[in-house]
Amino acid sequence: MTTPQLTKNQSLVFDVLEKAEGPLSAYTILDKLRDHGFRAPLQVYRALEKLLEYGVVHRLESINSFVACAHPGDDCHSHGIVAFAICESCGQVMEFHDHEVDHRLMAWVRAQKFKPEKTTIEIRGLCEACAA
Amino acid sequence: MTTPQLTKNQSLVFDVLEKAEGPLSAYTILDKLRDHGFRAPLQVYRALEKLLEYGVVHRLESINSFVACAHPGDDCHSHGIVAFAICESCGQVMEFHDHEVDHRLMAWVRAQKFKPEKTTIEIRGLCEACAA
DNA sequence: ATTGCACACGTTATAGCATAACGCAATTGA
DNA sequence: TCAATTGCGTTATGCTATAACGTGTGCAAT
Secondary structure: OOOOOOOHHHHHHHHHHHHOOOOEOHHHHHHHOHHHOOOOHHHHHHHHHHHHHHOOEEEEHHHOEEEEOOOOOOOHHHHOOOEEEEEOOOOOEEEEOOHHHHHHHHHHHHHHOOEEEEEEEEEEEEOHHHHO | OOOOOOOHHHHHHHHHHHHOOOOEOHHHHHHHOHHHOOOOHHHHHHHHHHHHHHOOEEEEHHHOEEEEOOOOOOOHHHHOOOEEEEEOOOOOEEEEOOHHHHHHHHHHHHHHOOEEEEEEEEEEEEOHHHHO
16 A cells, blocks of 8 residues: 555644654644644544554554654555554654564464454563663 | 452452453443442552552553453463453453563564563454454 | 535544542551 | 551542534546
């Protein structure tokens, strides 16, 4: 799937996420876009919904926040399962992929005849700098 | 770590979760315990906090819900990373462990000098029965 | 050209999830 | 006895997410 041209709201939300140091909540995004005419949460959530669908933004379930995908110009849906390491001190997020992990999880899923739609892997802890 | 004697509120919350077919939200638990004197969310959240700490209950981050651990009498913290498959149709949850997945994730973490505190693996989709 | 549809958008209101801050009571251990 | 800890109850509040309504625009089929 290729990413279609973004609408105005989608572009604004995406730009905010791309320029951010770490993940942002929908309401934080809203606050950053008030100067651009945003007034209500739905304006953010609707844009996020599309950006998630296009695979250019990820949702971090464990902290109710969103980040721009670490692979600019690419569709993350094609990389298999995406895993995240989230520093609880500085908020930095590292995104990675491990095919062996994918393989093991998919093997389990297959054995159970479970039909996966969306898989979340999130490691919360301290990054190297913050753990020192 | 062994599980200490549960307090009254902790027991009530745990019993509700154990008897439930699937995961419950904190507010659902609250409603089920109104007859037992529960009046406020904090009564539930405080009990859950302890039950999570004892490892007898898990939090499902992706659906803001809680389940009793599938290994009665045991402390799940000792099983390594716990993974969940959550059926989005019937709500059923399957809990499993895969040491190879643990190993791969811990290898990555180690290479990055990241210090993990809590790891979430959740697969949402359809169980065999619901996918048919 | 107009009708019908799909989609993005704006607004208001509401639902659902979680915690802050206060105070009280019981327990424990120095 | 005193202080520290823990559990509990209550009120209030904050954060996260969606429902439901209506508007406008572009575009394709008739």
